[in-house]
Amino acid sequence: MPATKTSKSTIRFVLFFMLVTASTLVAQNPDSVKLRQIYDFYLTKSKCYSNLDYLVNQIGGRLSGSPEAEKAVQWAKKAMYEAGADTVILQPCMVPHWVRGAKEKCVLSSTKLKLTKTLNCVALGSSVGTGVKGIKAKVIEVNSFEELEKLGEKEIKGKIVFYNVFFDQTKIRPGNAYGEAVKYRSKGASQAAKYGAVASLLRSMTSVADDEPHTGNMNYDTSISKTKIPSLAISYVAADVLHGSLAADKTLEIYVETHCMTFPDAASFNVVGQITGTEKPNEFILSGGHLDCWDNGKGAHDDGTGVVQSIELLAAFKQMGIRPKHSIRAVAFMNEENGLAGGTAYAKYAKDHNEKHLAALETDAGGYTPRAFGVDTLNGLYKMVVGWKDLFSPYLIDKIQKEGGGADISVLEKSGVPCIGFEPDTQRYFDIHHTAADTFDKVNKRELELGAGGIGALIYLLDKYYPY
Numbered sequence: 001m002p003a004t005k006t007s008k009s010t011i012r013f014v015l016f017f018m019l020v021t022a023s024t025l026v027a028q029n030p031d032s033v034k035l036r037q038i039y040d041f042y043l044t045k046s047k048c049y050s051n052l053d054y055l056v057n058q059i060g061g062r063l064s065g066s067p068e069a070e071k072a073v074q075w076a077k078k079a080m081y082e083a084g085a086d087t088v089i090l091q092p093c094m095v096p097h098w099v100r101g102a103k104e105k106c107v108l109s110s111t112k113l114k115l116t117k118t119l120n121c122v123a124l125g126s127s128v129g130t131g132v133k134g135i136k137a138k139v140i141e142v143n144s145f146e147e148l149e150k151l152g153e154k155e156i157k158g159k160i161v162f163y164n165v166f167f168d169q170t171k172i173r174p175g176n177a178y179g180e181a182v183k184y185r186s187k188g189a190s191q192a193a194k195y196g197a198v199a200s201l202l203r204s205m206t207s208v209a210d211d212e213p214h215t216g217n218m219n220y221d222t223s224i225s226k227t228k229i230p231s232l233a234i235s236y237v238a239a240d241v242l243h244g245s246l247a248a249d250k251t252l253e254i255y256v257e258t259h260c261m262t263f264p265d266a267a268s269f270n271v272v273g274q275i276t277g278t279e280k281p282n283e284f285i286l287s288g289g290h291l292d293c294w295d296n297g298k299g300a301h302d303d304g305t306g307v308v309q310s311i312e313l314l315a316a317f318k319q320m321g322i323r324p325k326h327s328i329r330a331v332a333f334m335n336e337e338n339g340l341a342g343g344t345a346y347a348k349y350a351k352d353h354n355e356k357h358l359a360a361l362e363t364d365a366g367g368y369t370p371r372a373f374g375v376d377t378l379n380g381l382y383k384m385v386v387g388w389k390d391l392f393s394p395y396l397i398d399k400i401q402k403e404g405g406g407a408d409i410s411v412l413e414k415s416g417v418p419c420i421g422f423e424p425d426t427q428r429y430f431d432i433h434h435t436a437a438d439t440f441d442k443v444n445k446r447e448l449e450l451g452a453g454g455i456g457a458l459i460y461l462l463d464k465y466y467p468y
Contacts, residue, residue, distance in 0.1 A: 031464075035391055035457045041316050042453035049445045051079055051308040052300065052367075056440040061295040063125075064335040065097030065266035072291050073269050076307065076332040080273030083311050084318025085330070091270040093345035095335040098126055100295055101259030105134065106201070106234060110245060110252035117245075119238035122296055123258045124185060124202070125217040125338045127231045134257035135160070135199050135230065141246050145184075145191055157196030160254050163188050164243055167207040167430075174430045175365070178205055185216050189231035190224040199230045199256055203239035208431040211237040215294050216434045217338040230258050270342045271332040273314050277463075279325040282354070285462050287313050287361045287455050288331030290342070290408055297438040301429065305367030305443060307332045309422075309452040316456045324463045326358060333408040336364070340407060347411035359462055360413070361420040362406025363455060367448040368424035370397050373458065374404025378418035384466055385420075385458070397454050399423075420458070424451055 042048070055075060062069045073090070080088045106121035123129070140155060141162045142148045148161065163184040167177035185202055192200040204214035213235045220228045234242065245252055271291065277283065289306020293299020310330040317328060333342035350357060359381060373392075375382040386400040405419030413419045424447070432438045 031391055031461065034460065035395070037320065038316060038457045038460060039395060039453040041320055042312065042449045042456060043446070045319065046312055046449050046452060047083075047315065048308045048312050048448050048452050051311060052304050052443060052448070053440055055304050055307065056298045056300045060298050062291060062293050062299055063098070063295040064095035064268060064292045064338060064341070065263070066295065069268060069292055069334065073271055073334070076271040076291060076311070079311050080271065080314060080330060083273065083314040084275070085273035085314050086276045087274050089272040089274065091272060091345050091349050093268055093270060093334060093341040094265040095268045095341045096126070096339045097263040097266040098338065099261050099263065101129060101261060104232060105255065105257040106232060106238070107255040108242060108245060108252060109255065110249045112249040112251065113245060115245065117241065119242065120211050120213050120235040121232045121238065121256070122213040122215045123260050124215055124231045124233055125294065126220070126262070127189070127218055127258065127260050128228045129258045129260035130199070130230050130256060131259070132257070134255055136253055136255040137198050138251060139201070139242070139246060139254050141243065148191055148195065151195070153195045156192065159197055160199045160201060160256070161188070161192035161197045162201045162242060164203050164239060166203065169207060174207065174426055177207065178430055181205055182216070185233070186219050187221055187224070189218055189229050190221040193225040193227040193229045197229060199232070201254070202231070202233045204233045204235055206236060206430050206433065209236045211235045212435045212437050213238070214434045215296055230256060232256060232258065268334045270334050270346055273311065273330040275314055275317050275324060275328045277325050277327040278323050281327050283326045283356045283358055284329055285326055285359050285459055286329040286331050286357070287363065287459055288333055288408055289363050290336035291332040291334055292337050294337060294434050297434070297436045298440065300438050300440050300443050301366035302433060302438055303336070303364045305448055305451070306363035309363050309367070309448070309455055312452050313456050313459055322460065326463050328459060328463065336408050343408035343411050346408070347415060350412070351415070357412060357417040358466060359418050359420060360409040361422060361455065361459070362409050363422040363451070364406050364408070365422065365424055365426050366429045367443045367451055368426065368428065369447045370395070370422070370451040370454045371425050372397060372399035372401055372423040374401045374421040374423055376404055376413070376418035376420065377402055378416065380468060381418035381420070381466065384468070388461055392454065392457070395454060395457075396450065422451065422455055
């Protein structure tokens with residue numbers, strides 16, 4: 001029987017009433033209200049941006065073992081107390097002390113092409129130097145370790161190996177492309193030395209076609225070769241020039257000169273700011289980033305943003321009057337870039353002091369717009385966090401993904417601590433990663449604060465509800 005005009009009006013009214021009632025219930029959800037307050041704090045009262053300004057512009061590059069790294073430790077201690085930490089712990093660690101030295105040189109010369117051209121380059125971290133005499137040799141280009149092996153010592157000995165390896169552009173996440181290609185940075189020199197190469201060059205770890213070279217750490221694997229050869233990265237544009245020139249003249253030469261030196265390990269510290277829990281003070285939830293960065297840049301996105309986002313967690317809890325049940329920590333780790341001494345020292349400190357860590361979060365993917373959390377499935381953590389997806393979706397965090405963490409908290413994870421990785425939009429991250437272009441002006445204040453708000457909100461919920 002067809003509905004009458006009156007019954008249709010009644011149905012519409014009932015549906016409208018139900019919608020309004022549902023919306024009101026959501027709005028009155030205590031957690032939803034608290035998250036709104038937390039985000040309001042970060043978006044109107046946060047010192048994230050001003051703290052980052054000081055760290056990046058007043059202290060600058062903070063490579064482990066450097067005077068700037070020591071200044072950063074003292075700054076972080078002061079900033080954590082100012083944010084409201086009950087106590088700040090300096091955890092000692094011995095860190096590598098590698099010094100880049102004078103500006104690197106990389107010059108292509110070809111008699112056949114009547115060409116002499118300087119290529120923008122940067123020495124890779126932990127590389128040995130050439131000294132003032134430099135190295136001049138012919139170049140052999142390869143696209144993989146398999147190709148290198150096929151060429152063998154006969155073709156490689158006495159030459160400079162050029163790893164012309166591109167990011168896989170089909171990867172939606174640039175980090176996945178980086179993860180596949182980075183082995184040529186870390187192991188390329190030892191693999192080349194195995195066949196008698198005198199140096200190695202690398203296309204920078206990026207997909208952006210600019211003239212900025214990207215550094216990053218490399219490692220000498222003595223199980224592959226006991227010989228240590230200099231290793232450099234050249235910019236994307238320089239790699240294109242070298243590739244094109246080699247196609248026209250396979251006898252061209254490259255001159256490289258670097259002045260890197262490695263000194264005995266130096267003493268440094270993690271900086272740990274703590275708000276002590278009211279109910280379970282020996283149970284910890286932490287958010288951390290790494291204080292050190294490469295010396296050729298200012299370390300704004302990598303990882304100044306992660307450090308200031310973590311410090312602001314203390315300010316949010318204190319200024320909003322949130323008294324956590326568990327102890328909340330903000331950690332500025334030292335030596336993520338070339339050694340992980342800080343992460344190891346933190347895990348050892350936790351073990352030695354019989355501390356129980358419920359969860360650890362790392363923010364080390366830049367200060368871009370927040371998108372997701374990657375969450376371990378250990379101890380039911382993922383199951384709980386994924387249930388909060390609707391609470392975070394209004395704030396642009398619309399994905400809660402399985403598996404997460406970070407380099408500094410990886411040692412904790414191995415001991416059974418469930419870990420979380422904060423995941424902003426990283427499409428632009430590898431444009432400036434490990435370059436001189438990683439500067440304060442590249443960080444957007446609002447994006448930085450939205451990310452910090454997401455981290456603060458998640459830590460609040462974990463303290464309230466986790467574990468079950």
